[in-house]
Amino acid sequence: MTHPRDIKTLDPSPRLLMGPGPVDVYPRVLRAMSTPMLGQFDPEFTGFMSEIMVLYRNVFQTQNHWTFLVDGTARAGIEACLSSLIQPGDKVLVPMFGRFGHLLAEIASRAGGDVVTIEVDWGQVFDPGQIADALRQHKPQVLALVHGDTSTTMAQPFEGLGAVCRETGTLFYSDTTASLTGNPFHVDELGLDAVSTGLQKCMAGPPGTSPVTLSDRAADHIAARKHIEGGIRPDGYVQGNGPRISTNYLDLAMIMDYWSDKRLNHHTEATSMLYAAHESARVVLEEGLEPCIARHRLTSRALRAGLTAMGLSLFGDPDHRMSNVTGVIIPDACGNGEKLRAEMLNDFGIEIGTSFGPLAGKIWRIGTMGYVCRKANVLRCLASLDATLRRNGVTPPANAGIDAAYNVYAEVDQ
Ligand SMILES: Cc1ncc(COP(=O)(O)O)c(C=O)c1O
Numbered sequence: 001m002t003h004p005r006d007i008k009t010l011d012p013s014p015r016l017l018m019g020p021g022p023v024d025v026y027p028r029v030l031r032a033m034s035t036p037m038l039g040q041f042d043p044e045f046t047g048f049m050s051e052i053m054v055l056y057r058n059v060f061q062t063q064n065h066w067t068f069l070v071d072g073t074a075r076a077g078i079e080a081c082l083s084s085l086i087q088p089g090d091k092v093l094v095p096m097f098g099r100f101g102h103l104l105a106e107i108a109s110r111a112g113g114d115v116v117t118i119e120v121d122w123g124q125v126f127d128p129g130q131i132a133d134a135l136r137q138h139k140p141q142v143l144a145l146v147h148g149d150t151s152t153t154m155a156q157p158f159e160g161l162g163a164v165c166r167e168t169g170t171l172f173y174s175d176t177t178a179s180l181t182g183n184p185f186h187v188d189e190l191g192l193d194a195v196s197t198g199l200q201k202c203m204a205g206p207p208g209t210s211p212v213t214l215s216d217r218a219a220d221h222i223a224a225r226k227h228i229e230g231g232i233r234p235d236g237y238v239q240g241n242g243p244r245i246s247t248n249y250l251d252l253a254m255i256m257d258y259w260s261d262k263r264l265n266h267h268t269e270a271t272s273m274l275y276a277a278h279e280s281a282r283v284v285l286e287e288g289l290e291p292c293i294a295r296h297r298l299t300s301r302a303l304r305a306g307l308t309a310m311g312l313s314l315f316g317d318p319d320h321r322m323s324n325v326t327g328v329i330i331p332d333a334c335g336n337g338e339k340l341r342a343e344m345l346n347d348f349g350i351e352i353g354t355s356f357g358p359l360a361g362k363i364w365r366i367g368t369m370g371y372v373c374r375k376a377n378v379l380r381c382l383a384s385l386d387a388t389l390r391r392n393g394v395t396p397p398a399n400a401g402i403d404a405a406y407n408v409y410a411e412v413d414q
Contacts (some may be wrong), residue, residue, distance in 0.1 A: 015345070017380050018364045019176070019353035020150045020325050022200035022207050023372045025276075029205050032279035033272045039093025040269045046391070049259060049269070049276060056211045058364060059203075060195060061197035062187040066214040068259040071270040071279055074177040074198030076250060079107050081173050081194045082144060084222045084245050084252035088112030090141035093170075097156060098122050098149030099356045100175060108144055111246065116140065122152045122358055123316035123327075132164045139168045147346025148179030150201075151356045153327040153365060154320050162191015170206055171218055177210075181284050182296040182324035182369060193218040194249050202296065202324050202379065205280035209273040212252075218255065226253035232265050256382065296323040299368040299378055302408040306382040307366075309404035310389070310396035315363045324369040327355070329362065333393035336361030340388045348384035378405050 017023045038045040049068070050215055056067045070080045082104070086092055092113035094105040097120050109115045116138050120126055135143060143165055147156045158174070165172040170299040182202030187195050193215040198207030214222070225242035228234075245251040251268065257264035278407055284292055300323045307328055315327030330337035337354060342366065344350045353365040366381065384399035389396060 001318050005193055014349060016348075016350045016377060016380065017128045018367050018372060018377065019351045020201075020367050021198075021369060023204055023367055023369045025206055026204045026280065026283050028283055028370045029276050029279045032275040035275055037271050040217040040271070041263060045269075046263060046270070048274060052211075052274060052281070053259070055278065055285065056213065058285055059211065059289075060187045060197075060213045061185070061189070062213050064187070064213045064219075065217055066212075066216075066219045066256060066259075068255070068273060069214060070196070070210045070212050070250065070252075070255065071208075071267060071271075071273065072210060072250075073207045074175070074196065074200075074210050075103070075107075077177075077196030077198070077212050078104065078175050079111075079247070080210070080250035080252050080255070081196050081212060081214075082107045082113075082142070083111045083250055084225070085142050085171050085173060085194060085218060086111040087225070087243050089114060089139070091116060091138055092142045092144055093118070093131075093134055093138055093140040094144045095119075095126050095134070095156075097125050097152060097154060098146070099147045099151035100146045100178075103177060104144040104146060108142070111141065123154065125154050125156045125317060128157055128159050128161055131161055135164050135168045135170060140170050142171045142173060144173045144175075146178075146187060146241075147174050147176045147325075148183060148197070148322040148323075150178040150325060150365070151359065152316055152318050153322055153325045155322045157320065158190050158387055165191065165193075171221065178325070181289060181292055182373075183322055184293055185287055187213055199277060199280050199281045201283055201367070202292070202369045202373075203280040204372070205276045206273070209270060209277050211277060222252050222256070226257075228254060228257070228264070234262070234264065257355045265308075289396075293323065296368065296373055298408070298412060299323065299373045299375070300326060302375065302405040303366060303368055303378045303381070305408045306331070306378065306401035306405035307385075309400040310382070310386060311394070311400075312396075313361075324373065325365055325367045327359075327363045327365055330364055333396050334389070337364055340364075340392045343391065344384055347388070348380075350381055350384050375405075375409055 202209040226240040227244040258266040
């Protein structure tokens with residue numbers, strides 16, 4: 001048994017994280033995380049909370065007042081939204097095009113929803129008309145839809161769905177963990193009622209907090225379910241008419257009270273994660289959302305040109321790929337691809353991902369997100385992949401990957 005005395009201080013190896021996330025964190029964000037604690041009701045700290053609301057309204061492109069953080073990884077944001085929106089027995093429509101659609105269905109069912117799923121093959125997305133038809137047929141109380149499903153690297157088009165949800169009286173929720181700020185996503189224009197995300201992909205922050213935004217319609221629906229826990233109920237408190245939200249930690253009605261001017265105590269805000277979320281949003285907004293998305297598109301284009309020139313095949317519907325992660329079909333000679341992945345990590349310090357379920361051992365996933373999304377990293381990745389492929393029985397044409405990527409950059413530099 002290891003004695004605690006023999007355990008050394010943490011000293012993680014330098015890596016280039018080019019998997020499906022988490023990715024390398026912006027140095028500014030790491031610095032923000034090492035700044036001092038403040039008490040959670042210190043006016044300076046509550047001032048930072050108010051700034052978070054402003055910053056994330058801009059990140060989500062919304063006027064929604066209720067825009068704040070749920071402590072926990074992105075899954076906490078999903079669970080908070082779905083558990084707070086779905087009342088027991090509510091019908092919930094979940095279109096599934098990858099692993100994270102399954103996750104939404106699982107969470108919706110645990111929240112007591114009567115879940116109806118529709119499915120397409122992994123690597124495809126729905127025509128929005130298919131989802132509109134299912135909405136009109138089932139008239140669900142909630143539509144829960146992933147925007148970018150990291151497991152398949154696909155991005156679902158949302159056009160027209162917000163309007164259909166209004167027509168069918170449906171609250172429209174989306175998980176944008178994988179896609180936000182690397183792909184266009186305008187919460188208000190799309191007519192969404194609830195959206196959650198994470199920092200660890202295109203925003204290049206650490207995993208551990210989940211920004212959330214709620215329309216007034218969603219906020220009113222949740223407020224009607226408010227049952228404040230004993231010991232902190234304010235004078236004159238009247239509980240909501242709706243059924244109590246089944247989770248305490250992820251009860252958005254109580255979390256909203258904490259983020260309101262009332263500052264009604266709930267959990268202790270995760271101070272360092274709030275600092276990270278603050279600085280990640282500042283970095284993204286300083287660059288600008290459009291330039292940030294354009295950078296993700298260009299980098300993926302260069303990476304994909306390089307991979308294709310090396311004789312590799314890309315995975316999934318080419319018209320609906322996310323611009324921050326690329327699926328590559330593992331060549332037969334590389335078996336399940338794990339030996340090559342280990343060589344990329346151990347010999348070159350570069351992490352790339354595999355996938356889940358039907359795609360495990362079938363595709364590699366290469367992320368070009370946030371701080372990692374840069375020309376130098378594309379070239380490093382292609383050069384290392386070329387070397388490791390050669391050691392695994394695949395011989396790409398000499399320099400083809402690097403040259404093709406350079407050519408993409410040359411087009412835009414002219
Ligand atoms: C699309 C999507 N949704 C949800 C999650 C869950 O996020 P977390 O692991 O931070 O809880 C992930 C994580 O990779 C994701 O890619």
